[in-house]
Amino acid sequence: MIMYELMNGYKQTRRVLRALRTLNTDKNDRQVIGGMISDCNYVVEWLQTGRRPGNRRGIERLAAYQRERPIDPIILQAYLARTSAGGTVQAASVTDEDRERIEEVLGQLTPRERDCYVMVIGNGMAYSYAAKLLGLKKSSVQWFVDSAKKKIKVYLLKGVKD
Missing domain, CATH: 4.10.860 (DNA Excision Repair, Uvrb; Chain A)
Structure with missing residues (x-):
């Protein structure tokens, strides 16, 4: 009203x-x-x-950066750094249980998927930079990351049902 x-x-x-x-x-x-x-x-x-004038995408369609992440990037970054992420008092630290779970989940991926996923999601690299380091095309890195996300999501959902 x-x-x-x-x-x-x-x-x-x-x-x-x-x-x-x-x-x-x-x-x-x-x-x-x-x-x-x-x-x-x-x-x-x-x-x-109900949407900003001139916008082609409404709230019902989320952009890539707004989508749900299979693994929290901050915890993954902390896992990769082997310390607390961000170095602040409120930063998340990785417990042994978290570390085991991450290793278990990443173990489900192929080596190439794991490399791409860790570089892009874990280290926060741009797709183009990760592609340059790995000697791949940007679209290939994107494909490997998407494939890894799907596998992780399926694995995590399967783990919840068990």
Whole structure:
């Protein structure tokens, strides 16, 4: 209900501004009022559609960086560094149980998948940089990482069911 009141308020303001712009003869004032009308249009479209105007992707489709990760990258980084991640007081440290679980999960991957996954997810490298180090194409590294993620997800789901 509040959203409709807010939208109606912006629409009313937009009508008033349009009337004010037609009555005003000063070029600078008309330009400022035009900007206000544009802002009102932007807000009204956002409230009507539920997504930012001009965006092609709504909240129902998540981008790659928003997707769920099979293994927490911070714990994986800590595992790789053999210390606490980030070096701060609140950083996660890897317990022996975590270390065993990570080794077990990474053991399910092929050597190439493991290398790519550890470099990209564990060390936070860019796909292109990992590809350069491994002598592969960027798309190949992406494919190996995606394959590793799928295998890890299946392995973890299988472990939950057991």
